[in-house]
Amino acid sequence: MGTVTDPVEDGYDDTHVHNEFGIQAYLGTYIEVEGDFDRTFFFVSEEARNRPFSEDEQTFQRLLGQWVKYELERQQRERFLRESYRITSDPDLEFEAKLDQLLELGREQFGLEMAGLNQLPSWNGPFRLEKGIGLGIDADEELWSDPDVGCFCRRTIEQDEPVSMQDVSGTDWADDSVHQEFGLTSYLGTKVSSGATPYGTLWFGSTEARDRPFAETEQTFIELIGQWVSYELDRREHKQDQQELYRITADPDLDTEKKIDELLELGCDRLDLPVGMLTRKRDESFEIKRMHGEHPQLGEGSYTPPLTDNYCRQVVDTGSTVSVADAAAAGWDGDALYHEFGLECYAGVQLTVGDDAYGTICFTALSPRDVDFTDAEETFLELMGQCVSYELERNQREDQLQQKNDRLESFASMLAHELRNPVAIGQIYSQQLPGEGDAEAVEYVTEAFDRIEDMVDVMLVLTRGREAVEKETPVELADVAAKVWNDVDAPDTTLDITVEHTIDADETYMRHLFRNLLDNAVEHGGSDVTVGDLPDGFYVADDGTGIPPEDRDAVFDEGYTTTADTGGTGLGLAFVRKLADVYEWNCAVTESADGGARFEFRNVT
Structure with a gap:
């Protein structure tokens, strides 16, 4: 509390406010605002006061100052909470970007130039800097620290409440490697976890001593940020575990x-x-x-x-x-x-x-x-x-x-x-x-x-x-196709055999394969059927109406037939595909040069 009723008599006649503004009387109180700049709350007059400020007047002034202090701190808390919410609820920001902004917000709030998120990979091991601001290092540079028991992050991760240090001077912290190596002199940190498992620490610090202890409000602020980081770490780990869960079950x-x-x-x-x-x-x-x-x-x-x-x-x-x-x-x-x-x-x-x-x-x-x-x-x-x-x-x-x-x-x-x-x-x-x-x-x-x-x-x-398929012998495809064609009732259809391949297969089943393919060509084709060579196999083609692309897989299904009224069973082409699978051939339907159907068999040996 400060009072002035006569600047000359009280020794304030050479002050700036007296000489510049003509202030003759003053009643003010000093307000320490937690986590912000301090203020003064005062009343002044350009006329000298004929009597001292009474005890009641000073008490009233102190009460007003307390109310102003409360309002300033409330506004500060609300501003911090609004800004924190804006950052954490932004759907366009990833975790890394949100963490960056929260660390910047904390540095401004606490008046400290450094901030970071440290991970502790093993309980008794060193801490790894996962994210740091204001440390003067490159973004991709690895930084490890190994504080002693009871100091800095080592103490923080063992506590459920935030840990603060106004000035390490004269304490055990002054001998710790973190202070000795990095010059960290003032510190505020809180533990962060992923689920029930401690993950590391969220901290803010400075190479300069702090002029006053960390206020309760400031410790509440870092605790709130730490809770959000813990939630995000848990969510991130949950997402990773969920992906691993699906990877295992889908393997x-x-x-x-x-x-x-x-x-x-x-x-x-x-x-x-x-x-x-x-x-x-x-x-x-x-x-x-x-x-x-x-x-x-x-x-x-x-x-x-x-x-x-x-x-x-x-x-x-x-x-x-x-x-x-x-x-x-x-x-x-x-x-x-x-x-x-x-x-x-x-x-x-x-x-x-x-x-x-x-x-x-x-x-x-x-x-x-x-x-x-x-x-x-x-x-x-x-x-x-x-x-x-x-x-x-x-x-x-x-x-x-x-x-x-x-x-x-x-x-x-x-x-x-x-x-x-x-x-x-x-x-x-x-x-x-x-x-x-x-x-x-x-x-x-x-x-x-x-x-x-x-x-x-x-x-x-x-x-x-x-x-x-119990036996495999050399089979000349041209001979098998010709023999099968002799049993096909197709007086109006011509077969052109140009295939020259000899393969290892069961001749009985190859006869069934050609019988099904040639019967299918006569049933749905035109007047010409060809059995020819491919570089790694053979084909059977006709000049009929062909098979629409959307039906080319379905024709191999068991029971698929367009001739059920004339005795078709839908097993012929299913047998063809199955036999190709048995021999590990690639079987596919394409369009022939004449617009009909062409059954191709590749990877044939």
Whole structure:
């Protein structure tokens, strides 16, 4: 508080305000504004005052000053919060740009020239500068620091509250390597985390001592910035983990067990828990099917105590995520997995296959966590549960499909075996029918037996694939095409054979391939069919109406036919594609030089 009633008498007659502005009386108070420039709040007069300012008047002035101080600090807080919100809510800014602006805002707010985000890769190791401003280093330059216990960032990361130092002089901090190497003399920092795991520190500092301690408001400001950075770090890590989650489940080179092993390892890393398990619900207990990490009593094949309440049963009974950071503190110490196996924290989610509960995927430890599981961690766990459920269901469908295929293959083999003998006998006897018999009927019978034989071969290739092709011999494609053409009823169509390739294949199946292709060319083509060479294979082309581009894949589907009314089965071209796949040829439909269809086979040896 300052008062002047007579400048001459009080010794202020040579001051600037008296000489320049003629101030004769003054009543003012000094206002220290936290985190901002200090102010004076005063009343003046150009006329001398005939009496001193009373105690009541000075008290009133002090009250006014306190109100002004409160308003200035409130406005400052609101300005800081508005600017912080503007930066953090800007959808056009990435994390790095937002962090830059927040560090600049903090430097201005605290009056310090340096700021940074430090990461601590290992708990007892040095800190790595992830982002720094005002340090005089290049943006791509690596900077590491290793403060002593109780100093600078080392102390900050061990505290839940912000850490401040007005001036290191005369303290243990003055001997620390950070002060000695970088000259950091005043410091304000706060811990930042990613989920429950400490990540590093957010700090502001100067090479100059600060003229006053860091105010409570300033410590609140850095804490707010630190909370936002922690949230963004957690979100960034969650996004990275989510991408890794999808990468694992989409990897075609991993089988189901390997995917689950990698997902359990990922979950342990994300939740910072040492043990991950996939459990299968049984009638009275849960069986551990897969496990990452070690436990003195539990392992793959272990069962939970039967007919007891436990974490996994709560997950399945509720159908929702269950998490507890400290089972004893939460009143879960009666859980069987707690008191029998010492699992003091737990996070699990239900797995389903179809509409049925399969079990759980869960993560646990023999000691409690320091903090509760975050929303981001529970969301990550739910996504993992969905991915694992999908993988289990897909695996089940594939097993069921394989079982059906095995039964179909077995049936096809049995049917082929049962049909071949009577067909062969029928063919022999049909050739011995008396010449005076009905020639047309004999021809129908012979063709029917041949058709049945063809169907047996087609069925075997379609169901057994490579196993059906038992023998490979040199096959001259021109000879096979000519022999097949002799049996094709096409008096108005000409076949031009220019192919010269000899390949290794089963001649019986090559006859079926050409028979299907040539029948298709006669059925849908014009008057000319060509069997020709390609540099690495062969082709069969016609001069008919061709096949529209949108139908060129569909013609190879089993059951696809445009001649169902005349007996078409839709298996002919399906057999062609299947046989090409068996021999690892590339098979495709294009347009012939005459506008018809051209079936090309490449990579043929």
